Amino acid sequence: MKEPSVHAPPRPPVMCPGCPHGATYYAIKQVAPEGTIYPTDIGCYTLGKAPPLEMADFLLCMGSNVGTACGFSYATDQKVISFMGDSTFFHAGLPGIVNAVHHNHDCVIAVLDNRTTAMTGHQPHPGPEYDGMGNEAIMLKVEDVVKGLGVQHIEVVNPNNLKKTMEAFKRALNYKGTSVVVSKAPCALILPKSVTEGSFEIDQEKCTKCNVCIEKFGCPAFYRDGDQIKIDETLCNGCGVCTQVCEANAIRRRKK
Ligand code: SF4
Ligand code: SF4
Known part of the structure; x- marks a missing residue:
């Protein structure tokens, strides 16, 4: 082959x-x-x-x-x-x-x-x-x-x-x-559009790069870009759970 x-x-x-x-x-x-x-x-x-x-x-x-x-x-x-x-x-x-x-x-x-x-x-x-x-x-x-x-x-x-x-x-x-x-809680794939609208982002000024969101929580919308950690807007479904794992309070709703 x-x-x-x-x-x-x-x-x-x-x-x-x-x-x-x-x-x-x-x-x-x-x-x-x-x-x-x-x-x-x-x-x-x-x-x-x-x-x-x-x-x-x-x-x-x-x-x-x-x-x-x-x-x-x-x-x-x-x-x-x-x-x-x-x-x-x-x-x-x-x-x-x-x-x-x-x-x-x-x-x-x-x-x-x-x-x-x-x-x-x-x-x-x-x-x-x-x-x-x-x-x-x-x-x-x-x-x-x-x-x-x-x-x-x-x-x-x-x-x-x-x-x-x-x-x-x-x-x-x-x-x-x-x-x-x-x-x-409903499967993320069957949530009504009203719930899933919007996504979250990381305030790079506040992020301490503790890596908890990637290495412990593991939502696949998170990714590394150089030395920064970011959230892929196209993957994030806006559940907001990650805001509860980030002790630095660095995750916020993305402005439309
Ligand atoms: S948990 Fe918060 S402070 Fe830690 S790397 Fe993720 S966004 Fe940054
Ligand atoms: S936990 Fe929810 S809000 Fe946070 S990045 Fe993942 S899908 Fe988006």
Whole structure:
């Protein structure tokens, strides 16, 4: 085979700019103790395995996140936080939660509820208020379902509020037994235009080049330009979460 004259640049897997899963992972990393085990599942949130977040330690098959979390909590004295999306929850997540509650396994089950089945093309599931044909349907809430399954400690948070998300996971980690945190915010790709309009930029005068936005938070809209760090206007979806990670207060909304 003929060698191509130009090679495509390597493109490591990343989550989308403004992805609420990235915010959830960042918040958890701020509060979970070192050594916490993160079983995960099948969905776009599996991409959290990539640096800088690295929030996936173990994946067996769809629906396995809670079962493996139970096993890790039983076999180790480490904290365990498992991940699954809302679609996986309705498809294959419920039996594992029944088992966790029945045996009172000490683990945190994070349901990353982005209101759709993002990885395979935004198919609906029982969570939204419409069915597969776009007709009105009865919306099932993850938090109501897990309450019905007997989970005693349930938190519902908007991951785009990092402080509140950190507090919720701290409480869940301190709870002895099975807890569920529903981290609920729409997928960045299905947000209405009114929410996604506008983008953010970095005030170079204020930026201390601490690199937290690139090396710890990791929104792919950030890039290095010489010795400056910038936000790609065409990638930024205007979620504003990065303003909460920048201690220098250097990130601001771009003027139109
Ligand atoms: S987190 Fe803020 S101060 Fe640090 S490099 Fe990013 S923009 Fe600059
Ligand atoms: S506002 Fe910040 S976190 Fe959100 S997409 Fe833009 S650069 Fe990324």
